Amino acid sequence: MTNTATTPDGLHGTRRSLTGWGRTAASACDVVPVRTAEDVDRALAAAAAAGRGVVARGLARSYGDAAQCAGGIVVDITGLDTVLESDLDAGLVRVGAGVSLDSLMRAFVPRGWFVPVTPGTRYVTVGGAIAADIHGKNHHRDGSFCSYVTRLSLATPAGRLEVSPESDPDLFWATAGGMGLTGIVVDATLRMVPVETATMRVDTERARDLDDCIGRMAERDGEYRYSVAWIDTLSRGSRMGRAVLTRGDHARLEELPAARRRDALRFDPAVRVRVPATPPSGLCNPVTVAAFNELWFRKAPRARTGELQSISTYFHPLDGVGAWNRMYGPRGFIQYQFVVPFGAEDALRGVLTRVSEGRMASFLAVLKRFGPADPGPLSFPTAGWTLAIDLPVGSPALSPMLDALDETVAGAGGRVYLAKDARMRPDVLEAMYPRLSEWRATRDRVDPEGTLVSDLSRRLGLVSSPRPRRGARRGRARSSPKAKQSATR
Ligand SMILES: Cc1cc2nc3c(=O)[nH]c(=O)nc-3n(C[C@H](O)[C@H](O)[C@H](O)COP(=O)(O)OP(=O)(O)OC[C@H]3O[C@@H](n4cnc5c(N)ncnc54)[C@H](O)[C@@H]3O)c2cc1C
Helix, strand or coil, rough: CCCECCCCCHCCCEEEEHHHHHHHCCCEEEEECCHHHHHHHHHHHHHHCCCEEEEEECCCCCCCCCCCCCCCEEEEHHCCCEEEEEECCCCEEEECCEHHHHHHHHHHHHHEEEECCCCCCCCCCCHHHHCCCCCCCCCCHHHHHHHEEEEEEECCEEEEECCCCCHHHHHHHHHHHCCCCCEEEEEEECCCCCCCCCCEEEEEEEEECCHHHHHHHHHHHHHEEEEEEEECCCCCCCCCCEEEEEEEECCHHHHHHHHCCCCCCCCCCCCCCEECCCCCCCCCCHHHHHHHHCHHHHHHCEEEEEEEEHHHHHHHHHHEECCHHHHHHCEEEEEEEEEEEEHHHHHHHHHHHHHHHHCCCCEEEEEEEEEECCCCCCCCCCEEEEEEEEEEECCCCCHHHHHHHHHHHHHHHCECCCCCCCCCCCCHHHHHHHCCCHHHHHHHHHHCCCCCCCHHHHCCCCCCCCCCCCCCCCCCCCHHHHHCCCCCC
16 A cells, blocks of 8 residues: 655655565555665665664565564665676576566576575565575475575675675675665575476375374485475374375476477466455355365375476466465465474474364465575574464464464474564564574674664564664654554454
8 A cells, every 4th residue: 555655865765554475464664666786775874864774675475574664664676676697607697686586587497597496486586585595395405595695795784795605604694584684685696506497307195194294204305306295284183284295306308208308498487367356255264275175185196206397386386376365365364484303393293283273274384394504593494394384364363372383383492484474472582593692793783773674673673773863864754653563463
């Protein structure tokens, strides 16, 4: 929703009500679109001079309130959408931070290069991928996104900095998973991975319950580059956690039928349908979801090997449905994603039992195995099991249930993914991210006044609030704290 236009220190901003992908926790922010690195510098300087908070926003595919700043400035970086350089002999590309993984795939898959890590949607920016240090179905093999970033240009309140893992490892790794709070990434250089085709070779199998699924993944994930299990969260009793596992790798040219080899790198996925702005009510309740889950499970083959699937079918099935996040209705939804270490399978079982007994309707629940963590103090992935569950907002039982799940996860040495969070309490944060003070020390070096802030950082007490400079002009239209609605409470 657009309200009033403001002009903070020469930059044109538009007051808008923003949410994340889950459509909860709206707040009113001044959105400033940028097209150049200098625009980003000016936006940061304007925010610092006015003592207002500022944060970057990409394609808003984080689920909660990470890419918004109530009453402050939100720098829309999607205009930094240029591929700046490519050295495909070395597999390196330098791109503006607003370039999406979708654009990267469209530009480079036909030339035989794939992104090193892709989430469940192609519609994320490189800046957002760095800020969340995103993971894919290959984390157990290849690690997370920032392991493939060789350098980046970071606009900070202390100035624009060239940062690499070698030149300033503390700042580089504080930025990886730092949720935009160490600076605004302007451009970055990525290491791509070579592929012979735009096709995936996929093995599918069913698991009768959670233990069966865990056993199958632990035993054979190492044979596959990509692995994921869809879990039926509504199945109970002896079938609790029944799952469909899909694992695979990029198909080699010789694995395609002869007729498809001539055009093996063709990549042109389309959005096939769109969810209407006001979808029919009652679309998403335990009865419809149980029916869908039953169908999904039965439709999957008991075991099938070597099926050829497109990149979008395997990695991004939901991208074929435009605005699917409307499906959960006007109150939106939460995605609860956590990781617990290997050996803490009881905690995983405990969470799933609680969700399945709570009869929360969830179409989407996926289980993956993470490999070792990278050095980022706030980076989410750490060796273990990660489960992501979509849960509609509405039931009064949701908030207490999620608070209890946080305790289980933290107690097992695990953590919740900040890019998905919209409701966690601040008191569990330190237990989940024990290197928080190390991260804060690095952040304070480049943002001593506390200018980089988001609704997420305020809610969780990640950083201190901006300190207004003496004589600073305050932003004209500050929103009251009441403007921000809480997601589940
Ligand atoms: C359907 C779906 C599936 C997903 N699957 C996965 C998955 O498998 N794995 C996974 O890891 N994540 C997954 N995600 C989450 C998504 O990858 C992350 O939230 C990602 O950060 C979104 O990128 P974005 O460009 O939309 O960033 P936004 O949501 O706009 O912003 C996210 C964060 O990045 C910061 N940011 C954005 N741009 C910059 C910049 N230039 N400089 C500094 N900070 C910046 C923002 O301030 C904010 O803190 C999924 C999301 C959806 C909707």
